[in-house]
Amino acid sequence: MANTMASAKAMRAATQREAKRKRRISYSILFILPAFIFYTAFVIYPTLNSVNLSFTSWDGVSDHVRYIGFDNFKEMLHSERVYNALKNTLLLSVSLVVLENIVALLLAILVDQVRWAKSLFRSVFYFPVLLSGIVMGFVWAIIFNFNFGVISQLLDRIGLSEWKIDWLGDPNYALLAIIITTVWKGSGYYMIIYLAGLQGIPPELNEAAAIDGANRAQRFRHITFPLLAGAMTVSVMLSMIGALKIFDQIAVMTDGGPGFATETLTYIVYKVGFGELRQGYGTALSLVLFVLILAISLIQVKLLRRREVQM
CATH class of the missing domain: 1.20.5 (Single alpha-helices involved in coiled-coils or other helix-helix interfaces)
Structure with missing residues (x-):
């Protein structure tokens, strides 16, 4: 029971x-x-x-949608404009990843070493991140202006007018102007990530190395840099994705020009889809961009994670 x-x-x-x-x-x-x-x-x-x-020739306006199979993708394979945009995208991405992370790491080390007003320096370096990409693009477009820009006026006043460069009108310098602008805006964001990594390193490690006779460069190479592997993985990945999707600066500063000198895959999607009313072709381009970002991100994460394990 x-x-x-x-x-x-x-x-x-x-x-x-x-x-x-x-x-x-x-x-x-x-x-x-x-x-x-x-x-x-x-x-x-x-x-x-x-x-x-992506398999249609839709113009984005009419109700009629005509399927054309893989014609959009075939057109991409024979388009010099697409290859030029792909070249600009990869060049811009590599440059921004390298420069943004180098500048961000240097700023983080500088802020970490400051003994007074650390919060002030951190805020000053982070301030450009808070600016809208559109606003920032207009500001730098004025700075780079050949006729009345800050750089041109400064060169005129010191008697070096022959050194003036038409930054946004010369195909050889327009992409460089975009890179400088983006590095200035984005480095502060990655600085915060590196700064968090630096502050997570136990000070006893550097103190012990200093006692053993290691100089500052040796301590950075063998202690600080390896222990920043996690922060570097995050920063490199985010900066690469951001660089592959860059749009605001190009739209405001150069509109993809002069010619097609600064046209990237992201911008050509916008120009083709909304400017030329070829939504089907623009959508196909956006899918290619999506696959490119996904592939690069996966490869990047795998390599950086392997580096973390090795360190």
């Missing part, structure tokens, strides 16, 4: 636990459902629809 009552009580407890578990799952689904519906409507569905539109 006692065993029967104990078994019945255990079954009731198990039933109650199962009912509670099901209620928790139901509540969880109810909490997740609004966000899932929103994400599906504005991310998943447009993404899947983009794949469909």
